[in-house]
Amino acid sequence: MPTAVSPARLPAAARTRRLALVVVAAGMLMIVLDGSIVTVAMPAIQDDLGFTPAGLSWVVNAYLIAFGSLLLLAGRVGDLIGRRRMFLAGVTVFTAASLLAGAATSSAALIAARFLQGIGSAMASAVGLGILVTLFTEPQERARAIAVFSFTGAAGASIGQVLGGVLTDALDWHWIFFINLPIGVAVLATAVRVLPRDVGLGLEAGADALGAALVTAGLMLGIYTVVKVEEHGWSSGRTLGTGALAAVLLTAFLVRQATAENPLTPLRIFRSRSVLAANLIQVLMVAALFSFQILVALYLQQVLGYGAAETGLAMLPAAAVIGAVSLGVSARLSARFGERDVLLAGIVALIGVLALLSRLPVQAGYAVDLLPAMLLAAGFGLALPALTALAMSGADEEDAGLASGLFNTTQQIGMALGVAVLSTLAASRTRSLAAGGRTTAEALTGGYRLAFAVGAGLLVVAFALALTMLRRPGRRAVAGSSVGTPTPARATKA
Numbered sequence: 001m002p003t004a005v006s007p008a009r010l011p012a013a014a015r016t017r018r019l020a021l022v023v024v025a026a027g028m029l030m031i032v033l034d035g036s037i038v039t040v041a042m043p044a045i046q047d048d049l050g051f052t053p054a055g056l057s058w059v060v061n062a063y064l065i066a067f068g069s070l071l072l073l074a075g076r077v078g079d080l081i082g083r084r085r086m087f088l089a090g091v092t093v094f095t096a097a098s099l100l101a102g103a104a105t106s107s108a109a110l111i112a113a114r115f116l117q118g119i120g121s122a123m124a125s126a127v128g129l130g131i132l133v134t135l136f137t138e139p140q141e142r143a144r145a146i147a148v149f150s151f152t153g154a155a156g157a158s159i160g161q162v163l164g165g166v167l168t169d170a171l172d173w174h175w176i177f178f179i180n181l182p183i184g185v186a187v188l189a190t191a192v193r194v195l196p197r198d199v200g201l202g203l204e205a206g207a208d209a210l211g212a213a214l215v216t217a218g219l220m221l222g223i224y225t226v227v228k229v230e231e232h233g234w235s236s237g238r239t240l241g242t243g244a245l246a247a248v249l250l251t252a253f254l255v256r257q258a259t260a261e262n263p264l265t266p267l268r269i270f271r272s273r274s275v276l277a278a279n280l281i282q283v284l285m286v287a288a289l290f291s292f293q294i295l296v297a298l299y300l301q302q303v304l305g306y307g308a309a310e311t312g313l314a315m316l317p318a319a320a321v322i323g324a325v326s327l328g329v330s331a332r333l334s335a336r337f338g339e340r341d342v343l344l345a346g347i348v349a350l351i352g353v354l355a356l357l358s359r360l361p362v363q364a365g366y367a368v369d370l371l372p373a374m375l376l377a378a379g380f381g382l383a384l385p386a387l388t389a390l391a392m393s394g395a396d397e398e399d400a401g402l403a404s405g406l407f408n409t410t411q412q413i414g415m416a417l418g419v420a421v422l423s424t425l426a427a428s429r430t431r432s433l434a435a436g437g438r439t440t441a442e443a444l445t446g447g448y449r450l451a452f453a454v455g456a457g458l459l460v461v462a463f464a465l466a467l468t469m470l471r472r473p474g475r476r477a478v479a480g481s482s483v484g485t486p487t488p489a490r491a492t493k494a
Helices: 013-037 039-049 058-081 083-102 107-135 139-154 156-170 180-194 209-227 237-259 267-271 273-302 308-314 316-328 330-337 339-357 366-376 378-393 397-435 440-469
Strands: none
Touching (some): 058 083, 058 209, 107 378, 237 267, 316 366, 339 366, 397 440
Protein backbone atom coordinates (compact mmCIF):
# COMPACT_ATOMS: atom_id res chain seq x y z
CA MET A 1 0.00 0.00 0.00
CA PRO A 2 1.59 3.34 -1.02
CA THR A 3 2.40 5.77 1.71
CA ALA A 4 0.74 9.18 1.49
CA VAL A 5 3.23 12.00 1.05
CA SER A 6 2.81 14.75 3.60
CA PRO A 7 2.59 18.26 2.14
CA ALA A 8 5.46 19.13 4.45
CA ARG A 9 7.76 16.88 2.32
CA LEU A 10 6.71 17.96 -1.15
CA PRO A 11 9.21 19.95 -3.29
CA ALA A 12 8.98 23.71 -2.68
CA ALA A 13 6.49 23.05 0.10
CA ALA A 14 8.52 25.08 2.61
CA ARG A 15 8.30 28.19 0.43
CA THR A 16 4.58 27.61 -0.17
CA ARG A 17 3.95 27.25 3.56
CA ARG A 18 5.83 30.46 4.28
CA LEU A 19 3.77 32.31 1.67
CA ALA A 20 0.60 30.81 3.14
CA LEU A 21 1.66 32.06 6.58
CA VAL A 22 2.24 35.55 5.20
CA VAL A 23 -1.16 35.53 3.48
CA VAL A 24 -3.09 34.34 6.54
CA ALA A 25 -1.22 36.72 8.84
CA ALA A 26 -1.81 39.65 6.47
CA GLY A 27 -5.51 38.86 6.32
CA MET A 28 -5.72 38.62 10.08
CA LEU A 29 -3.73 41.82 10.56
CA MET A 30 -6.13 43.67 8.27
CA ILE A 31 -9.06 42.42 10.34
CA VAL A 32 -7.45 43.17 13.71
CA LEU A 33 -6.44 46.64 12.55
CA ASP A 34 -10.02 47.33 11.56
CA GLY A 35 -11.21 46.49 15.04
CA SER A 36 -9.12 49.28 16.59
CA ILE A 37 -8.49 51.72 13.76
CA VAL A 38 -11.89 53.33 14.25
CA THR A 39 -11.34 54.22 17.91
CA VAL A 40 -9.28 57.35 17.32
CA ALA A 41 -11.46 58.42 14.36
CA MET A 42 -14.75 58.31 16.29
CA PRO A 43 -14.98 62.07 16.95
CA ALA A 44 -14.43 62.83 13.25
CA ILE A 45 -17.05 60.24 12.22
CA GLN A 46 -19.54 61.70 14.71
CA ASP A 47 -19.06 65.25 13.41
CA ASP A 48 -19.29 64.25 9.74
CA LEU A 49 -22.27 61.89 9.85
CA GLY A 50 -24.20 63.49 12.72
CA PHE A 51 -24.19 60.52 15.09
CA THR A 52 -25.73 60.93 18.51
CA PRO A 53 -23.45 59.83 21.39
CA ALA A 54 -25.51 56.65 21.82
CA GLY A 55 -25.65 56.01 18.09
CA LEU A 56 -21.90 56.41 17.71
CA SER A 57 -21.29 53.34 19.86
CA TRP A 58 -22.91 51.24 17.14
CA VAL A 59 -19.99 51.91 14.82
CA VAL A 60 -18.13 49.54 17.16
CA ASN A 61 -21.04 47.44 18.42
CA ALA A 62 -22.40 46.46 14.98
CA TYR A 63 -19.00 45.03 14.06
CA LEU A 64 -18.49 43.36 17.43
CA ILE A 65 -21.91 41.66 17.50
CA ALA A 66 -21.61 40.20 14.00
CA PHE A 67 -17.99 39.17 14.50
CA GLY A 68 -18.36 37.57 17.91
CA SER A 69 -21.61 35.75 17.26
CA LEU A 70 -20.56 34.07 14.01
CA LEU A 71 -17.03 32.90 14.83
CA LEU A 72 -17.93 29.51 16.27
CA LEU A 73 -20.32 28.75 13.42
CA ALA A 74 -17.82 29.91 10.78
CA GLY A 75 -15.05 27.80 12.29
CA ARG A 76 -17.10 24.62 12.15
CA VAL A 77 -18.48 25.30 8.69
CA GLY A 78 -14.89 25.85 7.57
CA ASP A 79 -14.06 22.33 8.78
CA LEU A 80 -17.00 21.01 6.80
CA ILE A 81 -16.70 22.84 3.47
CA GLY A 82 -12.94 23.54 3.52
CA ARG A 83 -11.03 26.17 5.43
CA ARG A 84 -9.47 27.65 2.28
CA ARG A 85 -12.88 28.28 0.78
CA MET A 86 -14.14 29.91 3.98
CA PHE A 87 -11.04 32.13 4.28
CA LEU A 88 -11.32 33.37 0.69
CA ALA A 89 -15.03 34.08 1.07
CA GLY A 90 -14.45 35.94 4.32
CA VAL A 91 -11.72 38.19 2.92
CA THR A 92 -13.92 38.93 -0.11
CA VAL A 93 -16.88 39.94 2.07
CA PHE A 94 -14.67 42.01 4.37
CA THR A 95 -13.01 43.87 1.49
CA ALA A 96 -16.34 44.67 -0.19
CA ALA A 97 -17.78 45.86 3.14
CA SER A 98 -14.75 48.11 3.66
CA LEU A 99 -15.52 49.83 0.36
CA LEU A 100 -19.11 50.37 1.48
CA ALA A 101 -17.99 51.71 4.88
CA GLY A 102 -15.52 54.15 3.33
CA ALA A 103 -18.16 55.40 0.89
CA ALA A 104 -20.88 55.75 3.57
CA THR A 105 -22.64 59.12 3.63
CA SER A 106 -25.10 58.39 6.43
CA SER A 107 -24.95 56.86 9.89
CA ALA A 108 -27.26 53.99 8.88
CA ALA A 109 -25.09 53.11 5.87
CA LEU A 110 -21.93 53.03 7.99
CA ILE A 111 -23.50 50.84 10.68
CA ALA A 112 -24.79 48.38 8.04
CA ALA A 113 -21.34 48.24 6.41
CA ARG A 114 -19.69 47.65 9.79
CA PHE A 115 -22.07 44.73 10.46
CA LEU A 116 -21.11 43.26 7.08
CA GLN A 117 -17.44 43.76 7.92
CA GLY A 118 -18.02 41.77 11.10
CA ILE A 119 -19.49 38.89 9.09
CA GLY A 120 -16.49 38.81 6.74
CA SER A 121 -14.08 39.06 9.67
CA ALA A 122 -15.72 36.09 11.39
CA MET A 123 -15.55 33.95 8.24
CA ALA A 124 -11.85 34.62 7.63
CA SER A 125 -10.45 34.74 11.16
CA ALA A 126 -12.36 31.68 12.38
CA VAL A 127 -10.33 29.40 10.12
CA GLY A 128 -7.00 31.23 9.87
CA LEU A 129 -5.40 29.49 12.81
CA GLY A 130 -6.82 26.15 11.70
CA ILE A 131 -5.14 26.56 8.30
CA LEU A 132 -1.77 27.16 9.94
CA VAL A 133 -1.80 24.27 12.41
CA THR A 134 -2.56 21.80 9.63
CA LEU A 135 0.16 23.28 7.39
CA PHE A 136 2.90 23.42 10.03
CA THR A 137 3.19 20.01 11.65
CA GLU A 138 6.73 20.20 13.06
CA PRO A 139 6.65 21.61 16.63
CA GLN A 140 9.34 24.28 16.08
CA GLU A 141 7.87 25.40 12.77
CA ARG A 142 4.41 25.51 14.29
CA ALA A 143 5.63 27.57 17.24
CA ARG A 144 7.13 30.14 14.86
CA ALA A 145 3.98 30.21 12.73
CA ILE A 146 1.78 30.71 15.80
CA ALA A 147 4.11 33.50 16.98
CA VAL A 148 3.63 35.32 13.67
CA PHE A 149 -0.13 34.76 13.79
CA SER A 150 -0.31 35.94 17.40
CA PHE A 151 1.57 39.10 16.51
CA THR A 152 -1.44 40.19 14.48
CA GLY A 153 -3.61 40.07 17.59
CA ALA A 154 -1.02 41.24 20.09
CA ALA A 155 0.30 44.29 18.23
CA GLY A 156 -2.41 44.81 15.62
CA ALA A 157 -4.70 46.81 17.90
CA SER A 158 -1.94 49.27 18.80
CA ILE A 159 -0.84 49.56 15.16
CA GLY A 160 -4.47 50.23 14.25
CA GLN A 161 -4.62 53.16 16.64
CA VAL A 162 -1.42 54.61 15.16
CA LEU A 163 -2.64 54.17 11.58
CA GLY A 164 -6.14 55.42 12.39
CA GLY A 165 -4.80 58.62 13.92
CA VAL A 166 -2.40 59.34 11.06
CA LEU A 167 -4.98 58.65 8.31
CA THR A 168 -7.68 60.67 10.05
CA ASP A 169 -5.45 63.71 10.53
CA ALA A 170 -3.66 63.52 7.16
CA LEU A 171 -6.68 62.63 4.98
CA ASP A 172 -10.07 61.94 6.60
CA TRP A 173 -11.89 59.12 8.38
CA HIS A 174 -13.08 57.49 5.12
CA TRP A 175 -9.51 56.30 4.48
CA ILE A 176 -9.42 54.12 7.59
CA PHE A 177 -11.73 51.84 5.60
CA PHE A 178 -10.41 52.46 2.07
CA ILE A 179 -6.93 51.35 3.20
CA ASN A 180 -8.33 47.80 3.39
CA LEU A 181 -9.03 47.62 -0.35
CA PRO A 182 -5.48 47.16 -1.72
CA ILE A 183 -4.59 44.90 1.20
CA GLY A 184 -7.67 42.73 0.68
CA VAL A 185 -7.12 42.42 -3.08
CA ALA A 186 -3.46 41.48 -2.56
CA VAL A 187 -4.36 38.88 0.08
CA LEU A 188 -6.98 37.30 -2.20
CA ALA A 189 -4.71 37.23 -5.25
CA THR A 190 -1.94 35.50 -3.31
CA ALA A 191 -4.18 33.21 -1.25
CA VAL A 192 -5.75 31.69 -4.36
CA ARG A 193 -2.29 30.54 -5.44
CA VAL A 194 -0.65 29.43 -2.19
CA LEU A 195 -3.33 28.18 0.22
CA PRO A 196 -3.72 24.38 -0.02
CA ARG A 197 -7.03 23.04 -1.27
CA ASP A 198 -8.65 21.11 1.57
CA VAL A 199 -11.66 18.94 0.87
CA GLY A 200 -13.39 19.37 4.23
CA LEU A 201 -15.42 16.78 6.08
CA GLY A 202 -18.59 17.46 4.10
CA LEU A 203 -21.81 19.03 5.36
CA GLU A 204 -23.21 15.61 6.20
CA ALA A 205 -20.56 15.36 8.96
CA GLY A 206 -22.03 18.23 10.94
CA ALA A 207 -24.76 20.12 9.13
CA ASP A 208 -26.76 20.85 12.29
CA ALA A 209 -29.05 23.70 11.21
CA LEU A 210 -30.85 23.89 14.56
CA GLY A 211 -27.58 24.02 16.48
CA ALA A 212 -26.30 26.74 14.14
CA ALA A 213 -29.41 28.84 14.73
CA LEU A 214 -29.23 28.40 18.52
CA VAL A 215 -25.54 29.27 18.92
CA THR A 216 -25.64 32.23 16.53
CA ALA A 217 -28.77 33.71 18.11
CA GLY A 218 -27.51 33.04 21.64
CA LEU A 219 -24.09 34.62 21.06
CA MET A 220 -25.54 37.56 19.17
CA LEU A 221 -28.07 38.30 21.90
CA GLY A 222 -25.51 37.74 24.64
CA ILE A 223 -22.96 40.12 23.11
CA TYR A 224 -25.72 42.66 22.44
CA THR A 225 -26.71 42.46 26.10
CA VAL A 226 -23.16 43.03 27.28
CA VAL A 227 -22.38 45.97 24.99
CA LYS A 228 -25.63 47.71 26.04
CA VAL A 229 -24.94 47.39 29.78
CA GLU A 230 -23.35 50.82 29.95
CA GLU A 231 -26.56 52.35 28.59
CA HIS A 232 -29.13 50.34 30.58
CA GLY A 233 -27.24 49.15 33.67
CA TRP A 234 -26.64 45.63 35.01
CA SER A 235 -29.85 45.42 37.04
CA SER A 236 -32.28 46.81 34.47
CA GLY A 237 -35.14 44.65 33.27
CA ARG A 238 -33.87 44.90 29.71
CA THR A 239 -30.39 43.65 30.61
CA LEU A 240 -31.69 40.82 32.79
CA GLY A 241 -34.30 39.80 30.23
CA THR A 242 -32.05 39.67 27.17
CA GLY A 243 -29.25 38.10 29.24
CA ALA A 244 -31.56 35.36 30.48
CA LEU A 245 -32.84 34.65 26.96
CA ALA A 246 -29.26 34.43 25.68
CA ALA A 247 -28.42 31.97 28.47
CA VAL A 248 -31.45 29.83 27.58
CA LEU A 249 -30.49 29.75 23.89
CA LEU A 250 -26.87 28.80 24.64
CA THR A 251 -27.95 26.14 27.12
CA ALA A 252 -30.31 24.71 24.50
CA PHE A 253 -27.39 24.70 22.05
CA LEU A 254 -25.22 22.66 24.45
CA VAL A 255 -28.06 20.18 25.00
CA ARG A 256 -28.52 19.91 21.26
CA GLN A 257 -24.80 19.27 20.71
CA ALA A 258 -24.80 16.52 23.34
CA THR A 259 -27.68 14.69 21.65
CA ALA A 260 -27.40 15.47 17.91
CA GLU A 261 -26.16 12.71 15.63
CA ASN A 262 -23.99 15.19 13.67
CA PRO A 263 -23.40 18.10 16.04
CA LEU A 264 -22.22 21.44 14.72
CA THR A 265 -19.80 21.73 17.65
CA PRO A 266 -18.72 18.32 18.96
CA LEU A 267 -18.38 18.69 22.73
CA ARG A 268 -15.33 16.44 22.69
CA ILE A 269 -13.23 19.54 22.11
CA PHE A 270 -13.85 20.60 25.73
CA ARG A 271 -12.36 17.36 27.04
CA SER A 272 -8.92 18.85 26.50
CA ARG A 273 -7.81 20.57 29.68
CA SER A 274 -5.47 22.90 27.78
CA VAL A 275 -8.21 23.99 25.35
CA LEU A 276 -10.66 24.70 28.17
CA ALA A 277 -8.14 26.52 30.36
CA ALA A 278 -6.69 28.58 27.50
CA ASN A 279 -10.10 29.86 26.46
CA LEU A 280 -11.11 30.74 30.04
CA ILE A 281 -7.82 32.57 30.57
CA GLN A 282 -8.24 34.43 27.31
CA VAL A 283 -11.65 35.81 28.32
CA LEU A 284 -10.12 37.32 31.47
CA MET A 285 -6.94 38.53 29.77
CA VAL A 286 -8.66 40.24 26.85
CA ALA A 287 -11.28 41.81 29.13
CA ALA A 288 -8.52 43.24 31.31
CA LEU A 289 -6.46 44.52 28.39
CA PHE A 290 -9.43 46.37 26.92
CA SER A 291 -8.57 48.99 29.54
CA PHE A 292 -5.06 49.30 28.12
CA GLN A 293 -5.96 49.38 24.44
CA ILE A 294 -9.00 51.68 24.66
CA LEU A 295 -9.00 53.58 27.95
CA VAL A 296 -5.38 54.70 27.62
CA ALA A 297 -6.28 56.25 24.26
CA LEU A 298 -9.25 58.00 25.86
CA TYR A 299 -7.07 59.24 28.73
CA LEU A 300 -4.53 60.66 26.29
CA GLN A 301 -7.21 62.54 24.34
CA GLN A 302 -9.72 63.54 27.02
CA VAL A 303 -7.36 64.27 29.91
CA LEU A 304 -4.00 65.17 28.36
CA GLY A 305 -5.48 66.75 25.21
CA TYR A 306 -3.63 64.67 22.62
CA GLY A 307 -4.83 64.71 19.01
CA ALA A 308 -5.66 61.58 16.99
CA ALA A 309 -2.21 61.23 15.43
CA GLU A 310 -0.44 62.04 18.72
CA THR A 311 -2.48 59.37 20.47
CA GLY A 312 -1.56 56.78 17.88
CA LEU A 313 2.13 57.64 18.07
CA ALA A 314 2.03 57.56 21.87
CA MET A 315 0.82 53.94 21.64
CA LEU A 316 3.54 53.00 19.14
CA PRO A 317 6.14 51.79 21.71
CA ALA A 318 3.65 49.18 22.93
CA ALA A 319 3.12 47.88 19.39
CA ALA A 320 6.89 47.81 18.80
CA VAL A 321 7.80 45.81 21.91
CA ILE A 322 4.85 43.43 21.48
CA GLY A 323 5.92 42.75 17.90
CA ALA A 324 9.56 42.28 18.82
CA VAL A 325 8.78 39.83 21.60
CA SER A 326 6.07 37.83 19.81
CA LEU A 327 8.07 37.50 16.58
CA GLY A 328 11.59 37.23 17.93
CA VAL A 329 11.50 35.76 21.43
CA SER A 330 8.30 33.94 22.33
CA ALA A 331 8.81 30.81 20.19
CA ARG A 332 12.35 30.25 21.53
CA LEU A 333 11.26 30.73 25.13
CA SER A 334 8.30 28.37 24.67
CA ALA A 335 10.60 25.72 23.20
CA ARG A 336 12.93 25.99 26.17
CA PHE A 337 10.56 26.51 29.10
CA GLY A 338 7.15 25.42 27.80
CA GLU A 339 4.09 27.52 26.94
CA ARG A 340 2.72 27.37 30.49
CA ASP A 341 5.72 29.12 32.06
CA VAL A 342 5.96 31.66 29.25
CA LEU A 343 2.25 32.43 29.66
CA LEU A 344 2.68 32.93 33.41
CA ALA A 345 5.61 35.32 32.85
CA GLY A 346 3.60 37.28 30.31
CA ILE A 347 0.62 37.64 32.64
CA VAL A 348 2.89 38.89 35.44
CA ALA A 349 4.23 41.61 33.12
CA LEU A 350 0.69 42.60 32.13
CA ILE A 351 -0.36 42.86 35.77
CA GLY A 352 2.55 45.29 36.12
CA VAL A 353 1.21 47.34 33.17
CA LEU A 354 -2.21 47.85 34.73
CA ALA A 355 -0.79 48.37 38.21
CA LEU A 356 1.30 51.26 36.87
CA LEU A 357 -1.66 52.72 35.01
CA SER A 358 -3.87 52.54 38.10
CA ARG A 359 -1.59 55.23 39.61
CA LEU A 360 -1.76 57.69 36.71
CA PRO A 361 -1.81 61.35 37.82
CA VAL A 362 -4.06 63.96 36.22
CA GLN A 363 -1.10 65.76 34.67
CA ALA A 364 0.99 62.77 33.60
CA GLY A 365 4.37 63.06 31.98
CA TYR A 366 4.64 60.64 29.07
CA ALA A 367 8.23 59.48 29.70
CA VAL A 368 7.75 58.96 33.43
CA ASP A 369 4.13 57.85 33.81
CA LEU A 370 3.17 56.18 30.50
CA LEU A 371 6.25 54.90 28.69
CA PRO A 372 7.16 52.28 31.35
CA ALA A 373 3.68 50.76 30.98
CA MET A 374 4.01 50.79 27.19
CA LEU A 375 7.28 48.87 27.42
CA LEU A 376 5.93 46.34 29.92
CA ALA A 377 3.21 45.57 27.36
CA ALA A 378 5.83 43.24 25.91
CA GLY A 379 4.15 40.71 28.22
CA PHE A 380 1.33 40.48 25.68
CA GLY A 381 3.90 39.32 23.12
CA LEU A 382 4.80 36.49 25.51
CA ALA A 383 1.33 35.57 26.69
CA LEU A 384 -0.72 35.48 23.49
CA PRO A 385 1.46 33.11 21.38
CA ALA A 386 1.75 30.73 24.34
CA LEU A 387 -2.00 30.90 24.96
CA THR A 388 -2.74 30.31 21.27
CA ALA A 389 -0.53 27.22 21.17
CA LEU A 390 -2.22 25.84 24.28
CA ALA A 391 -5.69 26.48 22.85
CA MET A 392 -4.87 24.53 19.68
CA SER A 393 -2.81 21.76 21.27
CA GLY A 394 -5.76 19.58 22.24
CA ALA A 395 -7.64 19.71 18.92
CA ASP A 396 -7.57 16.95 16.32
CA GLU A 397 -7.02 17.94 12.69
CA GLU A 398 -10.70 17.55 11.87
CA ASP A 399 -11.56 20.02 14.65
CA ALA A 400 -8.83 22.58 13.89
CA GLY A 401 -11.28 25.08 12.41
CA LEU A 402 -13.63 24.61 15.35
CA ALA A 403 -10.82 25.16 17.86
CA SER A 404 -9.70 28.25 15.94
CA GLY A 405 -13.26 29.60 15.88
CA LEU A 406 -13.69 28.88 19.60
CA PHE A 407 -10.46 30.71 20.46
CA ASN A 408 -11.50 33.73 18.42
CA THR A 409 -14.99 33.62 19.96
CA THR A 410 -13.70 33.76 23.53
CA GLN A 411 -11.46 36.65 22.47
CA GLN A 412 -14.51 38.61 21.32
CA ILE A 413 -16.47 37.65 24.43
CA GLY A 414 -13.60 38.93 26.54
CA MET A 415 -13.55 42.18 24.57
CA ALA A 416 -17.30 42.63 25.00
CA LEU A 417 -17.04 41.99 28.74
CA GLY A 418 -14.16 44.44 28.99
CA VAL A 419 -16.21 47.10 27.22
CA ALA A 420 -19.22 46.50 29.45
CA VAL A 421 -17.59 46.00 32.84
CA LEU A 422 -14.60 48.32 32.78
CA SER A 423 -16.17 51.20 30.86
CA THR A 424 -19.25 51.04 33.10
CA LEU A 425 -17.12 51.12 36.25
CA ALA A 426 -15.03 53.98 34.87
CA ALA A 427 -18.10 56.00 33.90
CA SER A 428 -19.77 55.42 37.28
CA ARG A 429 -16.64 56.46 39.18
CA THR A 430 -16.25 59.54 36.98
CA ARG A 431 -19.84 60.64 37.67
CA SER A 432 -19.36 60.12 41.39
CA LEU A 433 -16.18 62.21 41.49
CA ALA A 434 -17.71 64.94 39.33
CA ALA A 435 -20.72 65.13 41.65
CA GLY A 436 -18.29 65.55 44.55
CA GLY A 437 -16.82 68.67 43.00
CA ARG A 438 -13.77 67.27 41.17
CA THR A 439 -12.73 68.82 37.87
CA THR A 440 -13.51 67.01 34.63
CA ALA A 441 -9.90 65.90 34.24
CA GLU A 442 -9.74 64.65 37.85
CA ALA A 443 -13.05 62.81 37.54
CA LEU A 444 -12.06 61.13 34.27
CA THR A 445 -8.67 60.12 35.63
CA GLY A 446 -10.27 58.63 38.74
CA GLY A 447 -12.61 56.56 36.57
CA TYR A 448 -9.80 55.26 34.42
CA ARG A 449 -7.70 54.39 37.47
CA LEU A 450 -10.51 52.22 38.83
CA ALA A 451 -10.84 50.41 35.49
CA PHE A 452 -7.10 49.74 35.39
CA ALA A 453 -7.13 48.38 38.95
CA VAL A 454 -10.05 46.04 38.21
CA GLY A 455 -8.28 44.90 35.03
CA ALA A 456 -5.21 44.04 37.09
CA GLY A 457 -7.46 41.97 39.36
CA LEU A 458 -8.81 40.04 36.37
CA LEU A 459 -5.25 39.25 35.33
CA VAL A 460 -4.49 37.94 38.82
CA VAL A 461 -7.40 35.51 38.41
CA ALA A 462 -6.08 34.53 34.95
CA PHE A 463 -2.66 33.84 36.50
CA ALA A 464 -4.25 31.62 39.14
CA LEU A 465 -6.14 29.64 36.48
CA ALA A 466 -2.99 29.16 34.42
CA LEU A 467 -1.05 28.04 37.47
CA THR A 468 -3.65 25.48 38.59
CA MET A 469 -5.29 24.23 35.38
CA LEU A 470 -2.38 23.94 32.97
CA ARG A 471 0.04 21.05 33.23
CA ARG A 472 3.78 21.52 33.40
CA PRO A 473 5.62 20.89 30.09
CA GLY A 474 6.90 17.49 31.16
CA ARG A 475 3.38 16.16 31.64
CA ARG A 476 2.02 16.81 28.18
CA ALA A 477 3.05 16.64 24.56
CA VAL A 478 4.82 19.53 22.92
CA ALA A 479 2.23 22.21 22.21
CA GLY A 480 0.54 21.72 18.88
CA SER A 481 1.80 18.20 18.30
CA SER A 482 -1.59 16.69 18.92
CA VAL A 483 -3.07 18.39 15.90
CA GLY A 484 -2.22 15.53 13.63
CA THR A 485 -0.54 15.40 10.28
CA PRO A 486 -3.15 15.09 7.52
CA THR A 487 -4.22 11.51 6.97
CA PRO A 488 -4.46 10.06 3.45
CA ALA A 489 -8.23 10.41 3.56
CA ARG A 490 -8.06 14.14 4.26
CA ALA A 491 -4.65 15.06 2.88
CA THR A 492 -4.55 18.57 1.50
CA LYS A 493 -3.61 19.14 -2.08
CA ALA A 494 -0.86 21.62 -2.82
